[in-house]
Amino acid sequence: MRVYLIALLAFAGLAVAPFGIGGYETNVLMMVLFFVILAVGLDLVTGYCGQFSFATGAFYGIGAYTAAIMTRDFNTTIWVHLPAGAIVAGLFGLLLGIPALRLKGHFLAIVTIAFQTIVYLVISQWTSFTGGQVGLPMPNAGPVTVFGVTLFEFGSLRSYYWLTLAMTALTLLISWRLVNSRLGREWVAIRDDETLASAVGLDTTRGKLTAFVAYAALAGVAGVLTAHSLRGVTPDDYTIWISATVVAMMVVGGRGTFIGPILGAVFLAILPELLGKFAEYKMLIYGVLLVLVVTLMPEGVVGRLRARAAR
Amino acid sequence: MDLFLQYMANGVVIGSTYVLVAVGLTLIFGILGVVNFAHGEFYMIGGYAGIVAITVLKLPVLPAIAFVLLVAAVVGIAAEAILHKPMKNHDATSSIISSFGLAVALQNAALVVMGPQPQRLNLDVSKIPVLSSLPTDFGPVFLPQQRLLIPIATVLLIAILYVVLRYTWTGRGLRAMAQHATVARLCGVRVERVAIVTFITGAALAGTAGMLMSSVFFVYPIVGNMIALKAFTVVILGGMGNVAGAAVAGLLLGITESLTSAYISNAMRDVVGFVFVILVLLFRPQGLFGKAVERS
Amino acid sequence: MTAPILEARGITKRFGGVVAVNDASLTVGKGQIVGLIGPNGSGKSTMVNLVSGELMPNEGTFLFNGTDITSLPSHRRARLGMARSFQLLRLFHSLSVEDNLLLANHMRMKASIAASIFGRSSAREEEQRARARARELLAWFDLQDFADRPVSALSIGQQRMVEIARGMMSEPSLFVLDEPAAGLSPPNVDKLIQLVRRLRDEFGVSILLVEHVMRVVRDLCDHVVVLDSGVKIAEGAPDAVVKDPVVIEAYIGTGWKRRAQG
Numbered sequence: 001m002r003v004y005l006i007a008l009l010a011f012a013g014l015a016v017a018p019f020g021i022g023g024y025e026t027n028v029l030m031m032v033l034f035f036v037i038l039a040v041g042l043d044l045v046t047g048y049c050g051q052f053s054f055a056t057g058a059f060y061g062i063g064a065y066t067a068a069i070m071t072r073d074f075n076t077t078i079w080v081h082l083p084a085g086a087i088v089a090g091l092f093g094l095l096l097g098i099p100a101l102r103l104k105g106h107f108l109a110i111v112t113i114a115f116q117t118i119v120y121l122v123i124s125q126w127t128s129f130t131g132g133q134v135g136l137p138m139p140n141a142g143p144v145t146v147f148g149v150t151l152f153e154f155g156s157l158r159s160y161y162w163l164t165l166a167m168t169a170l171t172l173l174i175s176w177r178l179v180n181s182r183l184g185r186e187w188v189a190i191r192d193d194e195t196l197a198s199a200v201g202l203d204t205t206r207g208k209l210t211a212f213v214a215y216a217a218l219a220g221v222a223g224v225l226t227a228h229s230l231r232g233v234t235p236d237d238y239t240i241w242i243s244a245t246v247v248a249m250m251v252v253g254g255r256g257t258f259i260g261p262i263l264g265a266v267f268l269a270i271l272p273e274l275l276g277k278f279a280e281y282k283m284l285i286y287g288v289l290l291v292l293v294v295t296l297m298p299e300g301v302v303g304r305l306r307a308r309a310a311r
Numbered sequence: 312m313d314l315f316l317q318y319m320a321n322g323v324v325i326g327s328t329y330v331l332v333a334v335g336l337t338l339i340f341g342i343l344g345v346v347n348f349a350h351g352e353f354y355m356i357g358g359y360a361g362i363v364a365i366t367v368l369k370l371p372v373l374p375a376i377a378f379v380l381l382v383a384a385v386v387g388i389a390a391e392a393i394l395h396k397p398m399k400n401h402d403a404t405s406s407i408i409s410s411f412g413l414a415v416a417l418q419n420a421a422l423v424v425m426g427p428q429p430q431r432l433n434l435d436v437s438k439i440p441v442l443s444s445l446p447t448d449f450g451p452v453f454l455p456q457q458r459l460l461i462p463i464a465t466v467l468l469i470a471i472l473y474v475v476l477r478y479t480w481t482g483r484g485l486r487a488m489a490q491h492a493t494v495a496r497l498c499g500v501r502v503e504r505v506a507i508v509t510f511i512t513g514a515a516l517a518g519t520a521g522m523l524m525s526s527v528f529f530v531y532p533i534v535g536n537m538i539a540l541k542a543f544t545v546v547i548l549g550g551m552g553n554v555a556g557a558a559v560a561g562l563l564l565g566i567t568e569s570l571t572s573a574y575i576s577n578a579m580r581d582v583v584g585f586v587f588v589i590l591v592l593l594f595r596p597q598g599l600f601g602k603a604v605e606r607s
Numbered sequence: 608m609t610a611p612i613l614e615a616r617g618i619t620k621r622f623g624g625v626v627a628v629n630d631a632s633l634t635v636g637k638g639q640i641v642g643l644i645g646p647n648g649s650g651k652s653t654m655v656n657l658v659s660g661e662l663m664p665n666e667g668t669f670l671f672n673g674t675d676i677t678s679l680p681s682h683r684r685a686r687l688g689m690a691r692s693f694q695l696l697r698l699f700h701s702l703s704v705e706d707n708l709l710l711a712n713h714m715r716m717k718a719s720i721a722a723s724i725f726g727r728s729s730a731r732e733e734e735q736r737a738r739a740r741a742r743e744l745l746a747w748f749d750l751q752d753f754a755d756r757p758v759s760a761l762s763i764g765q766q767r768m769v770e771i772a773r774g775m776m777s778e779p780s781l782f783v784l785d786e787p788a789a790g791l792s793p794p795n796v797d798k799l800i801q802l803v804r805r806l807r808d809e810f811g812v813s814i815l816l817v818e819h820v821m822r823v824v825r826d827l828c829d830h831v832v833v834l835d836s837g838v839k840i841a842e843g844a845p846d847a848v849v850k851d852p853v854v855i856e857a858y859i860g861t862g863w864k865r866r867a868q869g
Contacts, residue, residue, distance in 0.1 A: 052404060054411065099593060105403045106346035107592055109411075110543050113348075114585040117540055125578045182713060182723040182734070185702075189710050192699040199659060199697075200777060201685030201714035210720075240536065244415045251408055256701075284419035290412025295397045298405045 003176075011169050018158045030161050030229060032269040033168045034222045038242075039249040039261035040175050041218030046247075047256035048179055049211035050191025051100050055112040056246040058119035059216040061238025062089045063223020065123055068136040068233040078228050082167070085224035086217040093216020097209040116240050124235035135234035138227060160229040167225060171218050172262075178214060179258060187211050188256070241283055248286040252293050254300025263302065313451035318573045319566060320452045324527075326565020327465035331520035332538055333545035333557040334469065335513030341489045341552025342509045345395055348410040350517060350542060351535025352417040356386055357518025358530035359425055362432050372439050376522070383518035387511035395506050414535065421532040429529035432522075457526040464523055468516060469558060476554075481508060489552060517542075537581065544588040548599050560599065609636040611670070612781050612813045613658070613689075618667035620653055620837075627653040629837040630667070635781065640807055640814040642828035642845065644821075646858050650837035651817050652694060655785050658815065659691045660684045671781070686714050690774035691783040694817075696766050698758045704769055705754040708741040709734075711776040741776060748772045748802075764795045768802075775806065781813045782806065788820040800826050825849065833857070 018026045038056055045051050063085035070076045070084060099111045123130045130136065178184050186207045189197040198204050227233050245268065253264025268289075272282040297304050336350045360382040364375035393413055398406045434457055445456050476482035484505050487495035496502055521530070545564055549556025564584055572580040591599065613635040620628040628650045635641045645651050656662040658669065660681035668677045676684055690711075699707050716737065718730035745751045748768045753761060758769060767787060774782050784803070788796050800823055806812050818824050824831060824845055831848045833841040835857040841848050848854055 046404075050404075052407060099589065103592055106407055107547075109346070109348075109407050110540075110547070111589055111592060113543075114540060114588060117536070118582055118585055121578070121581060177724050177726065181720070181726075182716065182730070183720050185706060185710060186713065188702060189699050192701055193697055195661060195681075196693070196697045196699065197710075198680065198682045199661070199685060199691055199693075200711040200773065201682050202710065203682055241415065244411065247408065247411065281419070281423065284416055284423065287412045287414070287416025287419060291393060291409050291416065294401070294405045294408045294412065295393075298401055 007169075007172070011165065014165055015162065018161055023157055026157055026161050028270065028273055030157075030164050032266055033164045034226055035246065035249060035265040035269045036262050037168055037171050037218055037222040037225075038246045039253070039265040040172060040258070041215045041222075042246050042250050043255065043258065043261040044175060044178065044187070044218070045211045045215035047250060047254075047261065048184060048191065049187035049208060051097075051208055051211060052105065052109045053096070053112045053212075053215065054109060054240065054243045054247065055096060055116040055119070056215075056219055057238045057240055057242035058116045059089045059093060059219035060223045060226070060242060061119060061123055061233075061235070062092055062216075063220030064227035064233045064238065065130060065136075065223075066220070067224040067227040068131075068138055069129070071138050072136060078163075078224065081224045081228070082221060085220040087220075089220025089223065090213045090217035093212045093214075094209060096216070097212030100208050100212060101205055113240065116243055120235060120239060123238065130235075131233075133235060135232055137232040139231075157229075160225075164225050164229065167221060171221060175214075175218070176258065183207070183210060191256070244283070244290075245286055248290045251290060251298075251300055254302035254304070254306075257300065257302040257306065260300050260302035264300070314573070316450070316452050318569045320449075320454055322566030322569030323562060324454070324458045324461050324565070325569060326562040327462040328520045328524050328538075329541050329545050329565055330465055330558050330561030331468065332517045332542040333549070333561050334472070334554055335516040336539075336542045337546045337549065337552055337554055337557045338485075339509055339513045340546065341554075342485055343395055343488070343506055344492075345398070345406060346410065347390070347394060347513070348407065348539065349390065349394070349414040349417060349535075350513065351537070351539025352414050352421075353383065353386060353390075353514045353517035353535075354521035354524075354538045355421060355530065355532065355535040356417070356514075357383060357521030358432075358525040358534065359421065359430075359521075360518065361522030361525050362430055362530065365432060365434070372434075376519075379518050379522045380515055383514040384511045386518070387514035388507055390514065391507050391510035395510070396503075414539070418532050418535065425532065427532065429531040430525075431529050432525040434526040457523075461520075461523045461527070464519065468519065472512070472516075472554075481505075485509060541584060544584045547588050548591055550597055550599070556599070609638055611635065612637045612672055613815065614670040615654075615658065616668050616670070618654070618657060618664045618669070620650075620657055620662060620664050627837050628657065628664070628834075631834060631837065631839045632667075633832045633839070633842070635813050635815050636830075637780075637813055638807065638811060639829045640803070640816055640827050642824040642831040643815060643817045643834065644819075644824055644831060645834035648836075649834040649857075651834055652785070653837075654834065655691070655694075655783055655815075655817055658783055659689065682714075685777060688778070688780035689783065690777045690779035690781070692767075692770045692774055692785055692787055694785040694789060696763070696770060698766060698769060698773075700757070700759050702758065703755050704745065704750065704758055704761070705738065705741050707758055707769060708744065708773050708776040709737055711773045712737045712740070712778075715778060744772050744775055763790050764792070767791065767799075771802070771806075775810065775812075779812055781815065783815045783817075785817050786819055787816070788818060788823050796820060796823065799823070803827055821849065 014029070017029060038060060042053065042056050045053055066085045066088045067081040070081055096112065096115055100108050103111060124133055186197070186202050189202060190204050190207045194204055249264035249268045250261040252268065253262065254260025268286065272279040275282065293300065299307065332350065332354050336347060339345050339347050357379055360379045361375060364370045364378040370378060390413065394406065394410050398409060443456065445459055447453060447455055476486060484495070484500040485508065487498065487500050488502065488505050541564065545557055545561045548564065549560035567583060568580045571583045611634045615631065615633050618628055618631050619626065631654065633641065633643065643651055643654060653662065657664050660679060664677070668675055670676070671684065671687055671689065676687065699710065716733055718727065718733045722730040742751060742754060745754055750765065750768055750772065753765065758766060761769065771787065788799055791799060803814065804827060807814055816828060828845050831842060831845045832839060833848060833854050840857055841851045841854050
């Protein structure tokens with residue numbers, strides 16, 4: 001119960017935050033929330049289920065392009081895109097989960113890098129469908145109506161921020177329920193010892209595929225939100241460097257600790273803002289940080305703190 | 312038909328670089344069990360080192376090659392110290408993450424130092440003895456000397472590597488490690504030294520490839536991403552740890568890509584290898600030439 | 608003999624050119640404790656992995672309660688009521704003792720995964736029942752004080768007991784024990800012998816026991832099968848088998864050869 005209370009307070013604080021800060025800061029906060037969704041999603045498949053993925057950027061992009069292409073071709077709204085992005089990305093997650101049934105460790109890592117690269121090639125080269133290097137623009141989400149009555153107009157920065165905040169709360173709640181359910185326990189069992197998991201009667205195929213789908217769907221949701229709030233998509237927002245950034249957030253915070261990747265995302269997403277003119281070095285810093293943390297503290301900051309508290 | 316031969320020749324040139332990069336990658340995996348996701352960056356650094364040596368330092372060709380090898384050796388030693396030595400007591404995922412982190416760091420270091428714009432090495436072939444006297448026309452096939460140099464260098468380097476592995480003490484130590492690390496250690500193979508030699512060899516092969524290719528294709532900070540993926544494709548097709556397999560698979564991939572881009576579409580060129588590799592991993596994880604091994 | 612619970616018929620397994628198990632057959636009757644013995648490298652471990660479904664045989668069939676299970680993967684065999692322990696201890700090392708047991712009961716849970724995710728009362732009550740049962744079992748194994756501890760905090764002997772408790776948590780009809788006495792001190796071996804007998808007598812579980820320690824085999828087994836180089840060379844009552852010259856030759860012979868080579 002205490003967890004829910006703390007979470008509630010945090011979200012209440014974040015909800016009123018736009019009244020106290022400027023537009024730029026609101027934008028930064030919104031970006032932090034995108035990364036929180038991505039890092040928590042990656043933690044499900046890698047931290048809990050032990051299946052490696054460097055393809056977060058790809059699923060993020062699939063969600064974003066689903067929204068952009070549906071807007072262009074069907075003129076649908078964000079309320080359609082959110083479930084659609086989750087479903088399309090989730091289906092691709094299922095597709096990538098199939099190799100994970102047979103491959104382990106580095107082989108799986110290579111396949112996910114190949115997948116990430118293929119998705120990038122498709123969105124940057126297939127100009128007639130995806131807009132190529134230029135990407136696709138997106139109009140405002142428009143008014144939100146119930147029975148013909150306009151509740152509020154979508155378009156202001158704050159409305160996107162609140163929507164993102166609500167979706168972050170929802171995805172965190174779902175993830176929390178997942179890792180504390182029977183399924184979440186099976187994921188950890190698969191991570192610890194797959195042979196044993198199978199020997200005690202667990203269906204490891206179902207375990208791995210559900211983890212991949214959950215991860216991909218969450219990244220897809222983050223993609224839809226990003227596409228709408230940035231008013232468009234360009235391929236360079238969904239590269240392997242995004243995947244690297246999210247891996248760094250998860251590893252630095254602590255794999256499989258739930259709160260760790262959230263804190264990692266907040267810290268590493270805000271870091272470039274604090275660096276001022278050194279912000280262009282952020283990927284360099286992420287890379288070095290990844291090497292250092294994984295060498296000196298592979299369990300991450302939260303993992304280390306918990307181990308210390310248990311002693 | 313004439314064009315077909317030209318495409319084949321182009322494929323062999325590209326394939327040769329894949330072989331150089333992949334052989335180092337497969338050695339590092341076979342001998343040390345390290346999957347080096349930063350291997351493409353060895354290639355990138357070799358390319359930039361070549362450009363710096365020739366256009367900035369104005370070195371002649373042979374000293375320039377020596378400079379590239381020196382840089383590669385330093386990179387190899389550093390990579391071993393980061394990716395191998397401290398990782399012995401870590402699980403496999405940590406070493407994957409670590410080399411991936413190193414790749415990202417090196418790419419961005421290059422971005423800071425060399426800038427984002429693609430650069431190319433302007434090699435004046437006419438001033439280089441021996442090379443300038445090589446023919447460029449082979450019947451219907453035309454290969455400028457810069458390109459011709461690549462397969463020649465590949466054959467030479469692989470031959471040297473073969474002799475070293477086969478006939479020297481160091482080579483025997485390397486092969487012993489690949490067979491069984493613990494037994495090799497018991498027999499007096501100095502694991503630390505073998506590890507460093509292996510990384511230097513890998514970095515030197517990839518660095519040479521990068522330098523040779525920099526006179527044909529552009530070098531840019533993230534050029535290693537694609538090269539590493541190609542090298543992984545080759546290593547997996549050839550069978551992880553299998554040097555001869557990597558050599559054959561590298562040429563095959565180069566030719567396949569060249570023909571795909573000529574007869575199907577240029578956009579499909581890069582995709583074809585990945586589709587290949589995913590299929591191979593799913594249905595023949597031991598590689599095209601490996602034997603299936605199952606253990607109790 | 609009682610009706611068979613497990614029948615292995617003409618099992619052959621090859622690794623490349625090596626024949627690890629060659630046309631071996633064995634039967635475990637309901638309520639029986641059957642021993643599988645043999646010198647090092649005789650194919651015992653391979654046979655266990657074939658029985659549990661981690662490896663698939665090249666030839667032969669497995670029948671479990673009369674049904675053909677030859678092509679079933681290990682988790683399907685577990686669901687039919689087959690539990691196993693491992694020669695080299697295997698536990699979910701990042702989880703608590705109780706959670707380790709709980710996972711072995713997942714396959715018996717009837718509430719859907721969705722009900723568990725949404726915290727429906729049916730799923731919650733089912734999980735509470737499973738936890739209560741895990742505590743009961745742990746008490747039976749004298750491990751009740753360790754329920755919330757991570758398994759890595761336990762001694763080897765205690766971890767061995769957790770493994771067996773985990774097997775019992777899955778409500779098996781056949782329990783395959785792979786060298787349970789390995790690494791145990793002599794007093795603990797005595798405890799193990801009593802415990803395995805009680806498993807059979809109190810829970811009615813049939814047991815296939817792979818073992819190195821002869822004392823365990825002689826004290827426990829109703830019937831013993833001897834493998835050497837993957838071939839079944841003898842079977843029968845433990846006392847008779849131990850005196851069989853062919854078996855003595857297999858054990859002492861390889862021991863002598865090993866010393867000569869060393």
